[in-house]
Amino acid sequence: MKKFLFTFTIAAVFQSLTAQEITLDKIYSGYYRGKGIAGITSMKNGENYLVIEQGGIAKYSYKTFQKEGNIVDGQFESYEFSDDESKILLLKESEPVYRHSFLGKFDVKDLKTGKIINLNDGKAVQEPRFSPDATKVAFIVDNNLFYQDLNSGKINQITNDGRKNSIINGLADWVYEEEFGHARQYEWTENSDAIVFVKSDESEVPEVYIPVYGKLLYPAEMRFKYPKAGEKNAMVSAQLYRLDLGKTISLDLSSFKNYYIPNVFQTTKPDEIVLITSERIQNASDVLKVNTKTGAVQKLFTETDDKWVDMDSPTLEFLEDNSFLWASERDGNRHLYWYDKEGKLKKQVTKGNWEITDYYGYNPKSKEIYVQTTEKGSINKVVSKINIENGKSQLISNAEGNNSASFSKNYNYFIETSSTAAQPYNFVLKDSNGKILKELQNNNDQLKKLQADNFAVKEFITIPNETGDQMNAWIMKPKNFDPNKKYPLFMFQYSGPGSQQVSNSWDNGNALWFNHLVQKGYIVACVDGRGTGYKGARYKKVTYMNLGKYEIEDQITAAKWLGNQPYIDKSRIGIFGWSYGGYMASLAMTKGADFFKAGIAVAPVTNWRFYDTVYTERFMRTPQENTDGYDKNSPTEFAGLLKGKFLMIHGTADDNVHFQNSMQFSEALIQNKKQFEFMAYPDKNHSIYGGNTRPQLYQKMTDFILENL
Structure with missing residues (x-):
């Protein structure tokens, strides 16, 4: 009883001292942490769904809302069913490699017999995947591809030439993983008798050396292949392995675009795989059909663009008759197109001055697709169902905010995850017409805590740039805002191609820190200028060949516009x-030095020559082709213009935007006799986190703002 009373007293004192204020201590203690639902997956029957809970993987009924027990007991990081749901793949523990890749230890549980198999004898693997017939699991170890027979337990090695920093089989190299958005580079055929995979020979790709300090007497070294703009990429090839023959053949792609092979897709036809390929400049992609019995390759069609084709998140969905849906920006917005099985265009499925932002699936009974779109404005994401034959569309989510969906296999139900800038995440079960059946989880408690501490909600506005575009923006003002008072302004942006920071959605990240600054007397604003996404291809792609030029012009224009408001x-x-936002902050403090008093650049790119091939060349071509585009938009070229207070921050083990960027910019500033502040985070990657790193980082940035703005 005394212990309880003491705890209550301390808590009461803490609340009284910090009431009405959002503090860094509260942010990083988890005080404002919200609740979610992990691992939502529909079962094949369409009547049950699964989620990860504390005691295991729980099974719920869509119809009754009731829990029907656990499919598997225990604690797991993630899971994946076989197609027939007879087996489940369970991730027990993992160790990250890069952004998407990780080493994991997996179990396979037979849900009929209860038998558990330790995949690869309990040793770590990468990218395991069930064969469609559920009798095998393929996986990667030490850059080699294997499969394990689940009946006999026998492990079969498909490739033998995999070597670190040399040959990779079925797994993305660093740049493919980072820029094409996934690590797995293989796929089973629908009939489980063959695997098509990408082999990458990165032996000629230059290596990056990153010192690792730790608590070592002599620093260790991390080495990996990283192709910088204009340098050599891995040489890739497509390989076909037939299980019945036990051998691999190389597929002949010489008649097609074959510099990159970003994607491998399974189709609904038993002996077929589809590859998406492109040349280095990424302005055209071939969609290729592979006959996995003969090895013959046929082009279905080529997607072209006068600037670039986005291949980092392609939508390619095969319907029952092997016709397919494909997303393209060819009419100026990202829409869906329907092709027959031979690659002939049947029709454009969606049209309008809005974009498809996600694809959820196709219901063959109703002939409807389920998609997320910007139909209700570029800062909102909504969910609709659209008949692919007559084009009839029905909104089935909220009309405002950011709404996403997880559908049942029969499309009779979906779980909607929704939020706005003012309302944290809410999870609701709905029927196929969008009728609310049950609220599953809300975050009212989180919101109450924030409101009690004077949480400031973003106001959405538009700001004109010099070419007449209306740039989306948000602004945060103090609760006791006085329009007759002059406030300092702190601007945030990212600005990268296709990105979005001005979104009517809940932000569990920087928004809380921005609230902390607002309560210190600042107005905080964010502007999505040219180059950002969800406003059509013209707005997004105007920055082609000149990354940084138009983006910084728009940030300067926004600063001038905001500065002319009577309260700024x-x-x-x-x-x-x-990252890209750090690049922009660096340009703002040099090219825009007349308008910005203080700036913070975290993990900035300072010359696009230092960044990777796939990303940079997609928007800039190579430095050999576009010298001016690289050099005339680099902050290092304008170091002599710095006037205000500048803080640069970087992790020494950043495998993405290398520490080299900040070192080069630092040297340019030093040689121009410019004073600035610099903070290096030992052994921290691009995200700069771990232990007390984030609290220390945000306290440092807060102190810098309070002292210099």
């Missing part, structure tokens, strides 16, 4: 960004 002190405008 134009002599006290600051800017902050991370």
